[in-house]
Amino acid sequence: MQSDSPLFTGFRPLDYAFERSLGAPGHLICGIDEVGRGPLAGPVLAVAVILDEQRIPEGLDDSKALTARRREALHDALTGCCDWSAGVASVEEIDRINILQATMLAMSRAVDGLKTAPALALVDGNRAPALRCPAKPIVKGDGRVLSIAAASIIAKVIRDRLMTELALEHPGYGWERNAGYGTAEHLDALKRLGATAHHRKSFAPIRNILSPGGAKRLDVV
Incomplete structure (x- = not known):
């Protein structure tokens, strides 16, 4: 399922009230963000996150607004308390199908890896991939929606660690x-x-x- 109409909101940034407004209790909302579209080297990576509203770490924000140390701490907290999954599209896939399609592929793989199927996916950006659930793109969602911010933090930390490992080689x-x-x-x-x-x-x-x-x-x- 797919929607190409960006979802704009008047909600205050990073307030779980936005996710809560989209469905009844038990209506699982997944946030998706990617990292690595622009680099000249390395894969593109996406993360999907379903937050537990009762166990949300304090201080979530767009990963770009956080220090590296704070991102690391929030990454460790998030990965220990929520359903999350990372999807990767390789350099070979980027070169074969282009970076946009590779990004969509990484997002789809991230959602497929979740333990629980979400009822709706909120995707950072102006378009959403075809997923196993309905999806809504949200422009600048990583700074506006808590679930997407969480995904942005995990994605950034994972890819930075990967590139640090590749730097040794x-x-x-x-x-x-x-x-x-x-x-x-x-x-x-x-x-x-x-x-x-x-x-x-x-x-x-x-x-x-x-x-x-x-x-x-x-x-x-």
Whole structure:
């Protein structure tokens, strides 16, 4: 099921009253957010979360508004008290079907991994993927809806940890700091070191490097 009409609300940000207003008690609401659409390297990752209204950690907010230390603490609290699942679309899938479709795929995988089927999914952004339940996109939802904020925190921490691990295998790109985004440090490293198998060949900076006359060939891992 799918809806392409963004859901705008007048509710105060990060108040569970919004989720509560969408159904009767027991009507399970799932929040979905992704991280990693823009980077030049690494997968795109989505997280789906069904919060337990009686066990919501204090201080939830859009992951971008939190310090790394606070995100880590909230990640640990959330993953210990809610139904959540992460879905990943690989670099190969991004290059094959494009980043938008790969993001939708990661979101679908995240929902499929939940222990309990939600009655409705609230998705950060202006479009929602086809899911096993009705879905509503909410523009800037990670700063407006508690369930989406929770998903954004878990997703950000998981992907940052992954990119830090990959940085150990491929030093020099600064992935432990830039998470694969095209920072000056990362772009300079690409000129010096070339691309790895974790770089997205369909993205222009990487495609240019791998083209005839480009700086470096792809390192096979």
